[in-house]
Amino acid sequence: MIITVASGKGGTGKTTIATNLALSLPAAQYIDCDVEEPNGNLFLRARIDRRLEVGKPLPEIDHQRCTFCGECARACEFNALAVLKKKVMVFPELCHGCGVCSYVCPEKAVGEGEKIIGVAEVGVVPREGEDNLGFVQGILNVGEPMSPPLIKRVKQFAEPEKIVIQDAPPGTSCPVIQTINGSDFCLLVTEPTPFGLNDLELAVGVVRQLGVPFGVIINRSDSGDQEVREYCRREQIPVLLEMPMNRDLAFAYSKGIPYVREVPAAREQFRRLLADIEKELRRC
Amino acid sequence: MLKELTIVSGKGGTGKTTVTAAFASLVPEKIMTDCDVDAADLHLILQPEILREEKFIGGRMPQMDKSLCTDCGLCQQECRFAAIDYSEERGYHINPFACDNCGLCAFVCPEGAITMVDAVNGAWYISRTPYGKMVHAKLGIGEDNSGKLVTLVRQQAKKLAEEENLSLIINDGPPGIGCPVTAAITGASMVLVVTEPTIAGIHDLERVCELCRHFQLPVLVCINKYSINLVNTQKIRQYCQEREIPVVGEIPFEPQVNQALVARKSVVDFPCGQVSRVVRQLVEEVLARLGK
Structure with a gap:
C-alpha cells in the first residue's frame, strides 16, 4: 500500500508525520519525494547502500547530418531548441526529454544523450529488535529546475508489499501530481490558520481530481481557529489525527530527533492512524 | 532605478509570507506580488480587491477527436x-x-485525431489593497507551467511599477529550489531568505543560498523564531558569516504571531510584543541595503 503525505502549504509537518508514521510501523518504507528540499533523512539518518545518478533525455544534434531546416525547434513545445544558420542550440533547462525533436527530424540528425539532474539514494534505517525501515530519497541538483523525472525514478523503488510512506513536496503543481499519482491514500497535513485552510482547500482539489482517497491531519491543533475543522465537517472529510503544539517536541524536531524516538509510546498513535486509514479505504 | 526584492525560504512554513506582509504594511511606494502561484497566501492578509483579471495560457495541450x-x-x-x-x-x-x-x-x-490547443493553466490579477497595488495569480489545480506564471506575474508588476512611477517591487516567493523559485529570483536586485533554526530549515537555507550563488544574486538572511533553538541559530550565523551573507534580522518565537495570522493582520499591525519591533528594524535594514 502506498500512502502519500502531502499538503498545499509548506511547513505544516509533512515530514514529521511521514517519518514518525514510517518509524511506527513494522514493515514499512519511507520515500522522500520532496527532491528539491529532501529533509526526511535529517531525522531518519539512514544507512545509504546504493546511490545512482538520475538523468533526463537530452537531444544531441549530429551537425554533419543536420540541414538546419528548423523542424525540431518549431515542433518543440518548450522552446528548448534554437536553430541558427550553422548551429543548433539546445537549452537543457527547458528540455522535458519528450523526444519530439528526434521524432520530427527528417534527417535523423537528432540523437539522444542524458543530462544528470540529481541522485537517488537507497538504504535502510536500522531498527533494534524489528525489521529495518526501508529508505529512498531523491536529491535534485541545485540549479536544475525540473524535478518530475527524478520523482518518477525514486518512486520506482517502492516495495508495494510493505507500507510505503511517500513524503510529498509542498504546493499543487506538477511535482505534487507526479508524487500523488498512483497512491492508495493521501494524508493532507494542515494547521488551523487561514493560510493552512486556504492551502488545504487547494490540496483537496488536487486529490479529488486525481481520485485518491484522503484524510486530514491537523498539526498544532491547539492553536489558531476552528475554520479547518468546520471546513472538514462541511466537506465530509475525515480528520484522522490532531497533534497539539508541544514546545519540547518542537525543540526535539529542531535538533532532528523524531517524535517517536523521544516518546516511544507515541508509536501507538501512529499505528492507530494506519488502522484508521485502512478503515477509510474499506469504506470507499 | 527599479529595484526588486524577492523573499524566499527553501523550506516552507518558515514565515515568508509573514515577513512579506510586514514589508507591504511598512513600505509606502511599491508594488507587491505573490509569486507562490500554486499555494498563494499573501492575499489572505492583504485582502486585495481585484481590478483586472486575465487568463493564463501557459502553453498548449493535446486534444483528441x-x-x-x-x-x-x-x-x-x-x-x-x-x-x-x-x-x-x-x-x-x-x-x-x-x-x-x-x-x-x-x-x-x-x-x-490529436491536435494541440491553447491550455488555460490559471489566471492572474492586478488588485488594489490597503497597502498599494498587487499582482498575483492562481495556478489551476494540478496545472503545469508554474514557472511561466511566476515570470508573467513579475513582468506585469514591472509594467505596473513603470506606469505608476514606482521604483520598488516586493515578491513573495515559493518554497523549494525548482522551476518556480528560479523564475522568482532570476534578475532580482536582492533575495531575502527567511529561515528557522531547525535542521530542516538550515539544510534548505543552504540549498537556496547555493541556488542564489548559481545565479549570482545578492542574498540577505533573516532568522525567524530564532529563540526556539539557540544552538542552531548560532550555526546559521556562522554559516552566513563564512559566506559573507548578512543576517539582517533575528525574530523571536512569539505565539501571538499565530493570532495575528488568524486575525489576518500583519505582525506590525497587531500586538506581537518584541516581534513587531524587530520586524520593523528588519524592514528598515533591508530597504537601506536596497538603497531605498
Missing part, C-alpha cells in the same frame, strides 16, 4: 509519460494528469 481515432494505439506506444490510457468503453484517451503536453502524440497520430 475520438470521431477520427481508430484506436491504433500508436500514441500510447510513443508517449514517454505514460499519459495515454486505454479502456474498453473509451478506447485510447489522454490522461491529463500524466500528460506533459509535449505534443508527440499529435505528430505520431496517422489519422490527425
Whole structure:
C-alpha cells in the first residue's frame, strides 16, 4: 500500500508525520519525494547502500547530418531548441526529454544523450529488535529546475508489499501530481490558520481530481481557529489525527530527533492512524 | 532605478509570507506580488480587491477527436509519460494528469485525431489593497507551467511599477529550489531568505543560498523564531558569516504571531510584543541595503 503525505502549504509537518508514521510501523518504507528540499533523512539518518545518478533525455544534434531546416525547434513545445544558420542550440533547462525533436527530424540528425539532474539514494534505517525501515530519497541538483523525472525514478523503488510512506513536496503543481499519482491514500497535513485552510482547500482539489482517497491531519491543533475543522465537517472529510503544539517536541524536531524516538509510546498513535486509514479505504 | 526584492525560504512554513506582509504594511511606494502561484497566501492578509483579471495560457495541450481515432494505439506506444490510457468503453484517451503536453502524440497520430490547443493553466490579477497595488495569480489545480506564471506575474508588476512611477517591487516567493523559485529570483536586485533554526530549515537555507550563488544574486538572511533553538541559530550565523551573507534580522518565537495570522493582520499591525519591533528594524535594514 502506498500512502502519500502531502499538503498545499509548506511547513505544516509533512515530514514529521511521514517519518514518525514510517518509524511506527513494522514493515514499512519511507520515500522522500520532496527532491528539491529532501529533509526526511535529517531525522531518519539512514544507512545509504546504493546511490545512482538520475538523468533526463537530452537531444544531441549530429551537425554533419543536420540541414538546419528548423523542424525540431518549431515542433518543440518548450522552446528548448534554437536553430541558427550553422548551429543548433539546445537549452537543457527547458528540455522535458519528450523526444519530439528526434521524432520530427527528417534527417535523423537528432540523437539522444542524458543530462544528470540529481541522485537517488537507497538504504535502510536500522531498527533494534524489528525489521529495518526501508529508505529512498531523491536529491535534485541545485540549479536544475525540473524535478518530475527524478520523482518518477525514486518512486520506482517502492516495495508495494510493505507500507510505503511517500513524503510529498509542498504546493499543487506538477511535482505534487507526479508524487500523488498512483497512491492508495493521501494524508493532507494542515494547521488551523487561514493560510493552512486556504492551502488545504487547494490540496483537496488536487486529490479529488486525481481520485485518491484522503484524510486530514491537523498539526498544532491547539492553536489558531476552528475554520479547518468546520471546513472538514462541511466537506465530509475525515480528520484522522490532531497533534497539539508541544514546545519540547518542537525543540526535539529542531535538533532532528523524531517524535517517536523521544516518546516511544507515541508509536501507538501512529499505528492507530494506519488502522484508521485502512478503515477509510474499506469504506470507499 | 527599479529595484526588486524577492523573499524566499527553501523550506516552507518558515514565515515568508509573514515577513512579506510586514514589508507591504511598512513600505509606502511599491508594488507587491505573490509569486507562490500554486499555494498563494499573501492575499489572505492583504485582502486585495481585484481590478483586472486575465487568463493564463501557459502553453498548449493535446486534444483528441475520438470521431477520427481508430484506436491504433500508436500514441500510447510513443508517449514517454505514460499519459495515454486505454479502456474498453473509451478506447485510447489522454490522461491529463500524466500528460506533459509535449505534443508527440499529435505528430505520431496517422489519422490527425490529436491536435494541440491553447491550455488555460490559471489566471492572474492586478488588485488594489490597503497597502498599494498587487499582482498575483492562481495556478489551476494540478496545472503545469508554474514557472511561466511566476515570470508573467513579475513582468506585469514591472509594467505596473513603470506606469505608476514606482521604483520598488516586493515578491513573495515559493518554497523549494525548482522551476518556480528560479523564475522568482532570476534578475532580482536582492533575495531575502527567511529561515528557522531547525535542521530542516538550515539544510534548505543552504540549498537556496547555493541556488542564489548559481545565479549570482545578492542574498540577505533573516532568522525567524530564532529563540526556539539557540544552538542552531548560532550555526546559521556562522554559516552566513563564512559566506559573507548578512543576517539582517533575528525574530523571536512569539505565539501571538499565530493570532495575528488568524486575525489576518500583519505582525506590525497587531500586538506581537518584541516581534513587531524587530520586524520593523528588519524592514528598515533591508530597504537601506536596497538603497531605498
